[in-house]
Amino acid sequence: MNGVEGFMYPNEIGLQWSILIVLYPYITGLVAGAFILASLVRVFRVEAVRPTYRLALLTALSFLLVAPLPLQLHLGHPLRSPEMYFTPHSSSAMAMFGYVYLWYLMAVLVFEIWLDYRAEIVQKAQSTKGLLGLLYKVMTLGNFNISHEALELDEKIGWVVTLIGIPSAFILHGYVGFIFGSIKANPWWNSPLMPVVFIFSAMVSGISAVMLLYMATTKIRGLKIDVACVDTIAMYLFYTFIIDFAIESLDLIHRIYEADESFRSLNFMVHTKLYIPHIVIQIMLGTLTPLIILATTQLVKFNETIRKRLYVIAGSLILIGVFAMRWNVVIGGQLFSKSLLGYTTYKLALITKEGLLVAIALTLLPLVFLYVMVRILPPWPEKQNNALASGD
Amino acid sequence: MNSFKNAGHLLRFAGLFVIAFVLFLVIRHYYVPKSFGQYGHYRGDAIKDDAARPTFYAGHDTCETCHADIATKKSGGPHAHVNCEACHGPQAIHALADDPTAHIPVKPDSATLCIKCHAASLAKPKKFPQVNEDHSMGMPCITCHTNPHSPAIDTTGTGGKK
Amino acid sequence: MKMNRRQVLILLPAAAIAWESLMAGTPEEAPNYKLSDHWWSMLIDVSKCIGCGNCVRACSQENKVPEGHFRTWVERYHVDDEHMTEPQVISPNGGFDGFPAATDDSGKYFFVPKLCNHCADSPCTQVCPVGATFVTPDGVVMVDRTYCLGCAYCVQACPYGCRYIHPELEVADKCDLCYHRITKGLTTACCENCPTAARQLADLKNPKDPIHAFLRTHNVQVLKPQMATGAKVFYNDLDGSVH
Structure with a gap:
């Protein structure tokens, strides 16, 4: 009955946060991770990954635009959400979402993309006609100054913005971890490591996503994948993943060794209701397997084709594993009773407001945004784009 | 100053922020309930509203x-x-x-x-x-x-x- | 709570005045109610509870609690001396229809009525992003139904499982200590209807409230003290196995 085993407090039987709240940290994580990859080029001068710089920025923006949608859909009163901006409660971790989001969206991502694309925007505003031309004109903000001095200034400002963007990306996603980690009522969430785990898993997932998108878009455009670039990304992915793995293991080992009052209950949950998503998907499939694959590519010199395939497999597994991690945090944290005496079941609906179909649509929506943005602001050199356009 | 002349587009971008901020303050003024903050970070009249619910048990x-x-x-x-x-x-x-x-x-x-x-x-x-x-x-x-x-x-x- | 004849005589006109103002349709102007004069709490005597469920039914009627959700509920513990930290707990429909007769002779049984603890340092009001739930100046944790987003973060933050999302109103809902009653000099619906006086509304700011004497002379606990929430629902004779 109700999928309850043992004793739940009677108000706990239904879950409050659904798959949409799983998507939210997943999507913001991809944003933060993609941005960190972009910052490798801009701030840390890793020239090998330059081909992915603009794509990473556009990916971050398209996912960021979608990030608040699952939250909005989940609210009982979506129209009241402006209250978050007008009367943010200073003691609430969640209240800062609106401001952190806006800051990151406008002051970091949009600003940086605008600065980086400004020269092209101005050129297109002068050469393109019709509605699209008008759009470019609006994007210039009525200033067509692309003199050498102006662009040099943009370059400098852009560097500063990226520099500010790195901690901003950490805040954007670290605070999502804090939303969970600061809940003392919930032993599955309550951990000071939670924000750190969220940040590193975000970086891993974002880097994987951009790597896969880069390989996919290059393939679609019929061009040759820059193997040196993917090799470098894979290397950084591997190092970040090791840190992520170390921190997550630390969290796990700490919980097992400390074995506090909640341990028996949580341990039971992990070995029963969460066995598949936690042990099998998150740890075995989504962490250990890609970690071994990436380690092998670092150690053994495979030929290019095999390397690329291994990267695709590792990247995809990581995306699945990180999604499973978000699932296990959000859903897992609600499957056991705060009395530590029982367990409930999450029933994923198919066609409700918070059902599977909406979740799938929200996952695909950023790709649609990305497609549109790539059309307006092509992230790759114009010549190839023109070749593609004339081929159309 | 020459470098200032080349920063015209940046000033326009900043201008957007200023306009948005002013707009925000205006909307906020009308949006937030009057009794908000009367006792703390909440609508003070909410206390009265709750106290005005009907009673079913007379006592x-x-x-x-x-x-x-x-x-x-x-x-x-x-x-x-x-x-x-x-x-x-x-x-x-x-x-x-x-x-x-x-x-x-x-x-x-x-x-x-x-x-x-x-x-x-x-x-x-x-x-x-x-x-x-x-x-x-x-x-x-x-x-x-x-x-x-x-x-x-x-x-x-x-x-x-x- | 025994009252002598004189106290009753003083109370009666007060109640009459309260009712007059009620009938006049201006309930919020209950006579002489000052927010700063009160600090509400509740005292629950576990050894007196018989698990009849009268409090749950009364609460449900008084507050129109949606079915399947509870502002107050009763749990029945069965603790075996070999499993002191693994109690068998049941709360069928929150105890609304009472409990089936217990037949297993081993170990001990007791009932624990639960409700919002009206914490002074409440984790639920802390996390509300917009100020839609808050502690009133007289110590009641309340939800503003016209302001709540329905994000359910407060439900997650409550260590006691006292909150739920109202299925029709789509806002957080919970015990408000019958605020519409206590501000008029009445007690809560659950206390009013408890046949064994296992539940007592108490005003910690009222020096004449019998709770002060009780707290001085009894072994009283709050639920999950390790959560440091400043819970104000005090339990007498609470067993260590209660979660």
């Missing part, structure tokens, strides 16, 4: 203003602490009415009412009086415990004490 003090006789009867017996509406249900509708006789409460049925508390269970405190089903031999409780307001059986009368 035994109210019952006793009219039914003083029952209150006296009850006060000596084991049900002295059992308030009227615990058995008779919510009676604000009766107490609030201009004509209370228009809303006469339904008399509780002792066959179903008494066992809600007095059905025997190992889980109940040992001191609490409890009966098994065979205690009444199918008769309603009120047959012997003639006065539910003071239900102890009168040992001076004909009925024997259990």
Whole structure:
């Protein structure tokens, strides 16, 4: 009955946060991770990954635009959400979402993309006609100054913005971890490591996503994948993943060794209701397997084709594993009773407001945004784009 | 200054922020409820709103203003602490009415009412009086415990004490 | 709580005045109610609870609690001396219909009525992003139904499982200590209808409230003290196995 085993407090039987709240940290994580990859080029001068710089920025923006949608859909009163901006409660971790989001969206991502694309925007505003031309004109903000001095200034400002963007990306996603980690009522969430785990898993997932998108878009455009670039990304992915793995293991080992009052209950949950998503998907499939694959590519010199395939497999597994991690945090944290005496079941609906179909649509929506943005602001050199356009 | 001239587009971008911020302040002024912040970070009038909800249970003090006789009867017996509406249900509708006789409460049925508390269970405190089903031999409780307001059986009368 | 004749005589006119103002349709102007004069709490005597469920039913009627959700509920514990930290707990429909008769003779049984603890340092009001739930100046944790987003973060933050999302209103809902009653000099619906006086509304700011004497002379606990929430629902005779 109700999928309850043992004793739940009677108000706990239904879950409050659904798959949409799983998507939210997943999507913001991809944003933060993609941005960190972009910052490798801009701030840390890793020239090998330059081909992915603009794509990473556009990916971050398209996912960021979608990030608040699952939250909005989940609210009982979506129209009241402006209250978050007008009367943010200073003691609430969640209240800062609106401001952190806006800051990151406008002051970091949009600003940086605008600065980086400004020269092209101005050129297109002068050469393109019709509605699209008008759009470019609006994007210039009525200033067509692309003199050498102006662009040099943009370059400098852009560097500063990226520099500010790195901690901003950490805040954007670290605070999502804090939303969970600061809940003392919930032993599955309550951990000071939670924000750190969220940040590193975000970086891993974002880097994987951009790597896969880069390989996919290059393939679609019929061009040759820059193997040196993917090799470098894979290397950084591997190092970040090791840190992520170390921190997550630390969290796990700490919980097992400390074995506090909640341990028996949580341990039971992990070995029963969460066995598949936690042990099998998150740890075995989504962490250990890609970690071994990436380690092998670092150690053994495979030929290019095999390397690329291994990267695709590792990247995809990581995306699945990180999604499973978000699932296990959000859903897992609600499957056991705060009395530590029982367990409930999450029933994923198919066609409700918070059902599977909406979740799938929200996952695909950023790709649609990305497609549109790539059309307006092509992230790759114009010549190839023109070749593609004339081929159309 | 020359470098300032080249920063024109940046100033325009910053201008967008300023406009948005001013707009934000204006909307905020009209959006936030007037009593917000009266006592703390919340709508002060929410307290009044909650206090204005209708009442369904009148409270035994109210019952006793009219039914003083029952209150006296009850006060000596084991049900002295059992308030009227615990058995008779919510009676604000009766107490609030201009004509209370228009809303006469339904008399509780002792066959179903008494066992809600007095059905025997190992889980109940040992001191609490409890009966098994065979205690009444199918008769309603009120047959012997003639006065539910003071239900102890009168040992001076004909009925024997259990 | 025994009252002598004189106290009753003083209370009666007060109640009459309260009712007059009620009938006049201006309930919020209950006579002489000052927010700063009160600090509400509740005292629950576990050894007196018989698990009849009267409080749950009364609460449900008084507050129109949606079915399947509870502002107050009753749990029945069965603790075996070999499993002191693994109690068998049941709360069928929150205890609304009472409990089935217990038959297993081993170990001990007791009932624990639960409700919002009206914490002074409440984790639920802390996390509300917009100020839609808050502690009133008289110590009641309340939800503003016109302001709540329905994000359910407060439900997650409550260690006691006292909150739920109202299925029709789509806002957080919980016990408000019958605020519409206590501000008029009435007690809560659950206390009013408890046949064994296992539940007592108490005003910690009222020096004459019998709770002060009780707290001084009894072994009283709050639920999950390790959560440091400043819970104000005090339990007498609470067993260590209660979660």
